[in-house]
Amino acid sequence: MKNILVRLAKRIFAGIIMVLVMASFTFFLVRMMPGNPVSAKYNELIMRGMTPVQAMDEVRVMYGFIPHQPLWQQYLHYIVQILHLNLGTSISYEGVPVLHIILDAAPWTIILVTTGLIASFIVGVLAGVIAAVKRSSPTGNAITLSGSIMHGIPQFVMGLFLAYVFTTLWAILPFGAPYNAALTPGFNGPFISSLVRHAILPVATYALSSYGGWLLTMKSSVITVLGDDFILASEVRGIKAKTRVRYIAHNAILPLFTIFALSIGFMFGGSLFIEDIFDYPGLGNLLLHAIDARDYPLMSGAFLLITVAVIVANIFADFLYSVVDPRIRR
Amino acid sequence: MGAEWPLNANTKAVGITIRDLEVVYSTGQGQVPAVNGVDLDIAGGQITGIIGESGSGKSTLAMAIMNAVPHPGRIVKGSVVVDGVGNMLTLDKESQRRARGRNLGFVFQAAQNSLNPLTRVGHQVLDLGRSHNVRDLRGLLRRAKELLHRMGMDADRVLTAYQHELSGGMRQRVGIMFALVLDAQVVILDEPTTALDMLSQASVLEIVRSIHEERNITTILITHDMGVVADLADRVVVMYGGELAEEGETAEVLAHPAHPYTKGLIRAIPRISGDLSQAVALSGSPPDLKTFMQSGCLFYDRCPERVAECQVKRPPYESAGPERKVACFRVMPHD
Amino acid sequence: MSLAATTEAPSKNSPGPAGHPSFLKNAWRIIAKKPGRLLGLAIIVLFTLMAIFGPYLYPRQLPINPNAIYAPISWHYPLGTDFEGTSNLALIITGARYVLFAAAMAAVFTVVFGTALGLISGYYLGWPDSVIMRVTDFILTIPGFPLLVVLSTIWNFGQPMAMGFVLGITGWGGLARAVRSQTLSLRERGFIEAARTLGLSPFHILFKEILPNVGSYIAMNLLLAVTGSIYAEVGLFFLGVVPFQVNNWGVMLNLAVFSAGAMSSTQALPYLLSPLLALLILTLGVVLFLDAVDEMFNPRLKEA
Numbered sequence: 001m002k003n004i005l006v007r008l009a010k011r012i013f014a015g016i017i018m019v020l021v022m023a024s025f026t027f028f029l030v031r032m033m034p035g036n037p038v039s040a041k042y043n044e045l046i047m048r049g050m051t052p053v054q055a056m057d058e059v060r061v062m063y064g065f066i067p068h069q070p071l072w073q074q075y076l077h078y079i080v081q082i083l084h085l086n087l088g089t090s091i092s093y094e095g096v097p098v099l100h101i102i103l104d105a106a107p108w109t110i111i112l113v114t115t116g117l118i119a120s121f122i123v124g125v126l127a128g129v130i131a132a133v134k135r136s137s138p139t140g141n142a143i144t145l146s147g148s149i150m151h152g153i154p155q156f157v158m159g160l161f162l163a164y165v166f167t168t169l170w171a172i173l174p175f176g177a178p179y180n181a182a183l184t185p186g187f188n189g190p191f192i193s194s195l196v197r198h199a200i201l202p203v204a205t206y207a208l209s210s211y212g213g214w215l216l217t218m219k220s221s222v223i224t225v226l227g228d229d230f231i232l233a234s235e236v237r238g239i240k241a242k243t244r245v246r247y248i249a250h251n252a253i254l255p256l257f258t259i260f261a262l263s264i265g266f267m268f269g270g271s272l273f274i275e276d277i278f279d280y281p282g283l284g285n286l287l288l289h290a291i292d293a294r295d296y297p298l299m300s301g302a303f304l305l306i307t308v309a310v311i312v313a314n315i316f317a318d319f320l321y322s323v324v325d326p327r328i329r330r
Numbered sequence: 331m332g333a334e335w336p337l338n339a340n341t342k343a344v345g346i347t348i349r350d351l352e353v354v355y356s357t358g359q360g361q362v363p364a365v366n367g368v369d370l371d372i373a374g375g376q377i378t379g380i381i382g383e384s385g386s387g388k389s390t391l392a393m394a395i396m397n398a399v400p401h402p403g404r405i406v407k408g409s410v411v412v413d414g415v416g417n418m419l420t421l422d423k424e425s426q427r428r429a430r431g432r433n434l435g436f437v438f439q440a441a442q443n444s445l446n447p448l449t450r451v452g453h454q455v456l457d458l459g460r461s462h463n464v465r466d467l468r469g470l471l472r473r474a475k476e477l478l479h480r481m482g483m484d485a486d487r488v489l490t491a492y493q494h495e496l497s498g499g500m501r502q503r504v505g506i507m508f509a510l511v512l513d514a515q516v517v518i519l520d521e522p523t524t525a526l527d528m529l530s531q532a533s534v535l536e537i538v539r540s541i542h543e544e545r546n547i548t549t550i551l552i553t554h555d556m557g558v559v560a561d562l563a564d565r566v567v568v569m570y571g572g573e574l575a576e577e578g579e580t581a582e583v584l585a586h587p588a589h590p591y592t593k594g595l596i597r598a599i600p601r602i603s604g605d606l607s608q609a610v611a612l613s614g615s616p617p618d619l620k621t622f623m624q625s626g627c628l629f630y631d632r633c634p635e636r637v638a639e640c641q642v643k644r645p646p647y648e649s650a651g652p653e654r655k656v657a658c659f660r661v662m663p664h665d
Numbered sequence: 666m667s668l669a670a671t672t673e674a675p676s677k678n679s680p681g682p683a684g685h686p687s688f689l690k691n692a693w694r695i696i697a698k699k700p701g702r703l704l705g706l707a708i709i710v711l712f713t714l715m716a717i718f719g720p721y722l723y724p725r726q727l728p729i730n731p732n733a734i735y736a737p738i739s740w741h742y743p744l745g746t747d748f749e750g751t752s753n754l755a756l757i758i759t760g761a762r763y764v765l766f767a768a769a770m771a772a773v774f775t776v777v778f779g780t781a782l783g784l785i786s787g788y789y790l791g792w793p794d795s796v797i798m799r800v801t802d803f804i805l806t807i808p809g810f811p812l813l814v815v816l817s818t819i820w821n822f823g824q825p826m827a828m829g830f831v832l833g834i835t836g837w838g839g840l841a842r843a844v845r846s847q848t849l850s851l852r853e854r855g856f857i858e859a860a861r862t863l864g865l866s867p868f869h870i871l872f873k874e875i876l877p878n879v880g881s882y883i884a885m886n887l888l889l890a891v892t893g894s895i896y897a898e899v900g901l902f903f904l905g906v907v908p909f910q911v912n913n914w915g916v917m918l919n920l921a922v923f924s925a926g927a928m929s930s931t932q933a934l935p936y937l938l939s940p941l942l943a944l945l946i947l948t949l950g951v952v953l954f955l956d957a958v959d960e961m962f963n964p965r966l967k968e969a
Contacts, residue, residue, distance in 0.1 A: 029818075029819060032819045145952075148952045149948070149952055152949075152951065152952045153944075153945065154900060154944070154948075156903055156918075157896075157941055157944055157945065160922065164937070229438070229444060230444055230446050232398070234446070235430075236396055236438075237431040237458060237508060237509075238427045238428060238429070238430035238431030238458075238462060239431070239458065239461045240427070240460070240461040243460070247448075250446075250448050250449075251448055262805075265805075265806065265807075266808075268808045269808035269809050269811055270810065272810050272811060272904060273900060273904065287811060287814065287815075288814065288904060291814055291815070291817070291906060292905075294818075306811050307806075307807060310807075314806060327447060327492070327494050
């Protein structure tokens with residue numbers, strides 16, 4: 001038990017370092033913008049009649065650091081702000097703290113991504129097992145091919161395709177927005193059903209574009225395990241088929257955990273497209289909006305949160321793996 | 331111990347009768363007869379050693395007795411009748427499954443990982459019991475502990491361990507425990523001492539001998555090590571190229587080997603005392619696909635005693651005395 | 666003479682004494698085995714030709730026809746037209762060059778960075794290894810697209826070379842890891858030790874001994890890197906974060922969805938579907954061909 005906690009602590013520590021590195025990255029990024037927007041803003045405020053001190057304060061609140069100070073001081077100030085979870089205020093949403101905006105947007109992304117991930121995992125793993133067991137038959141080959149093709153189609157293509165087919169060609173599902181704007185949010189039937197209906201396509205896009213990966217990996221994993229000595233040994237010892245299937249499944253699923261970690265990053269990255277296409281107010285859409293509006297604090301904040309989400313998910317996956325695989329535990 | 335133990339009240343020794351067994355492997359180069367026309371009687375209650383080089387078909391023969399030949403091999407014809415069970419090759423699937431483990435125990439080579447790496451050893455014993463409808467699972471675990479203890483291991487530690495926490499020698503002994511824990515009357519050991527150091531080898535052989543004495547288990551030892559056979563086996567069967575070359579009582583065969591291959595095997599063993607150069611290695615190499623295609627004796631190319639007739643037909647496996655068989659034209663001349 | 670080649674058991678796939686001829690012949694044999702693979706190869710060749718020669722088939726400025734805006738599919742306009750009346754087919758064919766060229770560049774950068782870093786990491790070990798692996802892990806953790814769109818704010822990488830460079834810089838992680846682990850396994854098998862004992866220079870060892878053995882990983886990765894890059898760049902243009910200079914498929918998608926409202930009406934449908942179709946067919950081609958590449962380099966999959 002202690003071992004696991006130590007590992008977890010190490011991972012969390014590494015994660016924090018990574019987040020700080022990312023934050024530093026965005027810090028320097030903003031300073032590398034053409035036209036140095038921070039100084040530009042400062043000058044603009046001065047021209048509007050603010051005193052230098054006022055202007056500096058304003059810019060500091062907005063961007064999280066103070067212009068005209070030595071770089072290292074700015075950097076230090078910035079990092080301290082980050083550690084206090086102060087990510088500055090948005091430019092496009094005048095005066096609203098970035099933290100609030102991104103925390104508002106986060107749930108949408110997380111819900112869609114998580115649902116899509118679970119759906120793709122279940123379908124992909126089951127299909128992968130079938131594809132492995134029936135690998136020389138036409139059924140098995142067809143399943144494998146479907147997985148390969150789906151795996152190769154990029155997310156936004158899938159999204160556009162699904163959107164087109166189910167909202168324009170056959171208008172059976174609504175398009176755009178997380179729910180019908182005319183409804184009042186709350187725990188009522190119509191709202192929830194609208195929520196679900198609107199979520200079907202985005203989740204389906206996530207699921208369809210990633211189930212192929214699960215399928216192919218699970219198939220190859222099952223085939224490898226089937227060739228393992230202990231499977232033959234269990235057959236020779238007369239172990240019941242049900243038990244053997246359990247042995248195979250357990251051993252075959254293990255390597256999928258590494259894929260899980262990569263999938264998370266992939267999903268969050270893809271949220272940019274899916275939220276763009278389906279007009280969901282999630283982090284991806286927020287990032288795009290921020291870039292469009294040149295709202296650098298918001299952009300940094302959104303990017304940071306996306307990265308944090310991926311890091312947390314990776315730590316979780318790693319932790320889960322070390323708990324499940326006894327070879328790593330000790 | 332509850333009333334369920336011992337699982338097999340039958341103390342009569344179980345013999346195996348193999349007739350006309352043929353096992354074929356599909357390879358890229360064609361079909362290789364790994365076991366070809368084998369007729370063999372394994373006497374109940376005895377230790378029979380099956381000896382041969384790698385590729386002689388001895389392991390395949392062992393797997394065939396269990397009807398568990400792995401892909402790409404398959405049993406083409408023949409019968410394997412186990413006393414009290416039936417013909418393993420024609421029984422229904424469920425009866426076959428039940429016989430495996432319960433009536434026929436199999437011990438894999440130490441090099442193989444015969445345990446599920448993700449489950450503790452004790453749980454796997456319970457899985458084994460449940461698969462064979464053992465009602466007294468606690469009793470089963472007690473038996474497992476007893477067996478492990480007899481083999482010199484800390485039973486509690488081993489049962490709660492995962493495979494990767496055990497050394498090669500320990501895994502081998504755990505494998506033996508799995509083969510014996512259900513009171514099987516036939517135990518087949520595939521290369522029980524290869525991949526083990528000398529001390530472990532000695533202790534494993536000792537365990538095999540004592541268990542055999544105690545329960546009168548029909549034991550089949552598959553090995554390439556003449557020393558193991560000399561040490562333990564009552565009877566020895568020599569295999570070459572998938573076919574039987576010679577068989578008989580161990581002492582007799584070692585003292586008066588009939589088949590040139592057997593002679594070569596014995597000659598190749600260096601004596602502990604004496605000049606190393608007196609050990610003569612067998613010339614030539616084991617059979618390959620081309621050799622299997624030839625119509626004459628498979629050993630022809632390497633045989634120092636061959637004559638013209640040996641190239642034309644395969645020598646039949648026939649009786650050369652009481653409890654003795656050989657397949658060689660020089661020993662059993664045909665006119 | 667390569668140490669690795671002499672100590673490995675000869676297999677059907679290892680190059681003959683002359684080097685290349687038997688490899689190509691073998692490759693062709695594998696490809697010709699299944700019709701799907703031939704189809705895949707044909708598709709890839711088709712698109713490559715499109716990329717190379719396409720723009721030469723049309724005048725520099727594609728003709729616009731105000732009378733045929735969003736024209737339906739016909740003999741004259743096999744894929745319909747866009748908002749200016751330009752033939753979609755012409756747009757696809759001329760757009761292929763940017764797409765494939767940038768992807769090829771990206772693949773080149775990915776392979777160069779990934780292989781170099783992986784080799785250095787696996788060969789020298791010690792602190793170069795630690796540093797490189799930390800950086801690689803870092804790069805692999807950052808979600809790719811968000812990083813790319815953020816980078817787009819400081820640098821306009823619309824030029825194919827620049828696009829390729831950026832994609833390469835962000836995408837070498839996986840290959841570096843794979844090359845490193847293969848180098849480590851070669852090390853464990855004694856190749857490096859043996860070569861050093863023979864007094865071979867590090868340069869020779871890296872390029873003559875190790876590199877050929879990681880060739881299979883690189884080949885697989887190359888193909889995947891090309892397709893991944895195609896999607897990445899098309900995606901970036903679709904999102905509208907990279908200003909477009911030259912027409913390409915991503916631009917078409919962007920305009921179709923956001924300017925032409927292809928989602929809500931059937932009018933601009935051909936304009937939307939043309940690039941989608943092109944992408945899908947190319948994907949199909951690569952997937953089918955990948956089957957052959959897999960067998961070429963993965964002997965374990967060869968059927969008995």
